Amino acid sequence: MPIDPALKRDLQAKAVQVRKLILQAVHKAGAGHVGGPLSMVEIAVAMYFKILRIDPKNPQWPDRDRYVLSKGHSCIALYATLALRGFFPVEEVFTYDAMNSRMQGHPDMTKTPGIDMSSGSLGTGASPPLGMALAAKRLGKDFHTWVHLGDGEIQEGQVWEMAFVASQYQVDNLTAIVDYNRVQQFGFPKDGNVRRRVNPLVQVPEKWRAFGWHVIECDGHDFDSLIPACEEAKTIKGRPTCIVAHTIKGKGVSFMEGDYNWHAKVPSPEELAKAFAELEAAQAG
């Protein structure tokens, strides 16, 4: 069911702002990831501007919903979203990767307001959210925990250890979101072409179902699809839910979309200008 059109317009405008901040920050830092962050923009915006129970003025609020970005290399998208949501000043996003910055190259919960768990070594961010969800039940707290996984990341065995244990304990206050963009850092040749490289992992929804999870598929760039999926996830009882969000790596910039070369590449001034023009044109259109 489509969401309120005014809300949708607002969220779409936020998504454009986040994309611009990602590209600018990586350009300024001369380092960082681009493709993965652009892939997760709508998910982060949906979380922080609609789904999560949070208070930007009190990032350590014990009863807040938890959101863990397990694909930690995409953290610039999260920093941009947290800044726009008011966790820290937007200008601070441009200190990304700088010495003594709170905007570390991978998420550091000891430094950045709003980061619920350190992550970056892929797979290691998958399990702490399960611990948070189990702890919530143990302590009688009603917060919901979200874990955002990359589809490349779920090649890590730890993710499936987590999937088994979460199912065993019927953890229904935990939702995983798989950012299913089908491209990883280098990947595997597609159809024998060594220059065209993809993540060959298939039957992703079936894998989660086989582990006992409720599975919802959605378009990870369409708020009308994404937000109802998140809301449904919170209503499922007796088992954890996995949202398989179909996404596009590098989404929003034509020459970055689907290209593994943009996993971690710094846009030149010309590329930055072209990307901004495309984002603005799409927003106006």
Next chain:
Amino acid sequence: MAKLIEMRVTWGETMLELTKTHPNIMILDGDLGNSTMAQIVAYNAPDFYMNMGIAEQNMMGVAAGMASVGLIPWLSSFACFLANRDLDQLRVTVTQPKLNVKLAGHYSGILTGKTGKTHIDVGDIAILRALPHMTVVAPADSVECRQAVLALTDMPGPAYLRITRDAGPVIFGEDYRFAIGSVVPVREGKDLTIFGTGVQTTRAMEACDLLASEGISAHLVHVPTLKPIDVEGLVAAARKTGRVLTTEDHNIIGGLGGAVAEVLGQHHPVRMKIHGLQDCYGESGPNDAMLEKYGLTPKHIAAAAKALLNKAR
């Protein structure tokens, strides 16, 4: 003859005791509860116990998440798994964010009940000592083990407790007081200083008797906390005799010997010998035969002490 008690039983009983005073305790078990004695809690206080299955990487991460919400998770598994299988999870999600996670490393050292080399970790102290923010404790007996469990539970931050499988002599009395980061003088002497850690300290006590029968007076100091190490205590004990022997049920690289050498090399250089496993893996076998083959008996410690003294002359 000293009373013999299994440290793992003491650990399990102390955990059960803690469930009555610490409502936020949670034991996470790597499916070894009937070996590690986590079963004592599983049977008697099931709300404080969760089997995490044969999945240590996930278990470590779950502990991190629980600690971030205010629980005090105690992980229970074999030392060989806790120090290796989930090391990256420990590094990134526990020690880097300094989360309040405790590790009970059972079946440490070479006496693991005839399991063979896969289940013998000769390097857990070296590995875990190298992680910033980590506390590492190896108790000598049941009395110290119980006090260490209580102290580590109430200390904020990540900690590792090195637990031995089989029954060992109780060397400390009820008046003993364990303090994290402090060495414990065991026996006064003047010819050389022996530093022991874990249950190897109990064998070092016997070695002191052997040495005494040959007219050698050894000053024995127990080092239960490998990190943070007691710099002042080590230096003072080394200063007493000017010669130092370390002995441990662990590789001679990176363990107690390494820790003591790091301290004395910088603060009070003395002639020193490191006794322990000679950079090798273990095998399966009965305890007595294992100690004999791998050179960890009191007799071997005494021989190492004499070698140090001869070299020093």
